[in-house]
Amino acid sequence: MSPLAARLAHASLLDRRIDLRFGHRYVGAERGAARFEAHPAVNADLVIVATGARPPQWLGLAAARDTVSVAADGGLAIRSDLRSASHPAVFAAGDCATFIDQSVPKSGVHALRQGPVLARNLARGLCAANGGAPASALAVAAERFAPRRWTLALLNRCDGSAIGAWGPLGFAGEWAWRWKDRIDRRFMARFDQDDEAPGDTAV
Template identity: 35%
Template structure:
């Protein structure tokens, strides 16, 4: 491409943070960068359970994408993309702005979709998007400190995210209740999953997780789907009712509607369909990464580890697109390391069909990886205007 290439990054997710960091460290000649994001700071999902547990401050778990784009010589637009006009190569924002692009990359995450559980929209707290979750968690913590505050808390979702959240909530809410003069031991969390616990991980990891839940005094209901949520209970497919003064749902996230509404190619669930180059199917000028995109050749679960791995591949192919060079395929790992905090100074590690470990050394490794990732993206100096 001759002259200046206008790159618009829609969303401040993990992949785009890595792109911005790479561009500030090694600018790409002829590239003009604009980041459109509704928030100046982006939460890092790997540190969410630690923040919930009271281990990390809110600031420590956030990436300042406003500073990153400024350090990369780009422009920050605090807004959200409402629609992509691909034929005209422009994006329209909720605030009414029109931003032209030569290259567009989408890393806009997912949206909550609790429609499969009756009453969830009214009576449950969706875990994703994380940015919306944090203020709701603050209100839950404040409620637990009240004399008549919640005692029974349900977490729906038996994947790694739901498991880590259950451990983190148990630690934090019990500590807050005790600090307020209540009997923290009376707070009873229950983890509910429609299938076996950690269905994507190996059998040893599941055994370690079940044992850790039992040690932490967290109830576990497996193979029984949550069908309805009321203000004080969760009703399961079996007809059983679980007492719940508060319910958090770590399942049921959907694709951002703007992808299909913009006429972009999607997978059957509505997520942006991308090729191995991370380009959208049918449009070489549009890229996708993170939870909002699905590889048509190598689909993977919606997890932060894949967004982090996509980051370097995305920036390399964006550079190649600017230079008019052939793009490279990205091959996601077939076996990936999953690190799950149990919020007691230990963590569980799992990979592939057989590897699973638990202990303080695993927590040390997870904490080190997470801190180094966020700190590595930090930009020192004054906050940009």
């Protein structure tokens, strides 16, 4: 996130007297204390371990069994066309996948936008496979996923205000919370009206 927004988030946590520890590997809780690798235990009533998104362990095991390429973060290694880097007939998208030819953060905004590309590429792949096309023909037919350069992130501060990040910009205020509330409500209302997933909404 932008350094400006990160500073706002940091200040907001410190204001609430939340004890922050960065870069320590959490190994478990014991008798009211959170334990870390190579770091003293921390007594706490509530510990929040913020690790970022990681694909489930079973995916890595299955990929290893089937010799499908896995990226360093455990995600299936894919190219921009959402195909596995090692097996072009394997497709992956969203948080379980890691692009090897571009940088795409794991977030709902990007996962949502990959959906339609995945659907179209699967359809193309199936059509080509039905026609007996070789793997190279499938690769030519595939559409590439191009992430937006900047996406909007709005963090609820739970005090009637929100922090926003958009590219290098960072901002905060009650207006940002009202903005987030409107976006979230509009997003959820689309599920109420029909069962189709919304394809193009910034979350």
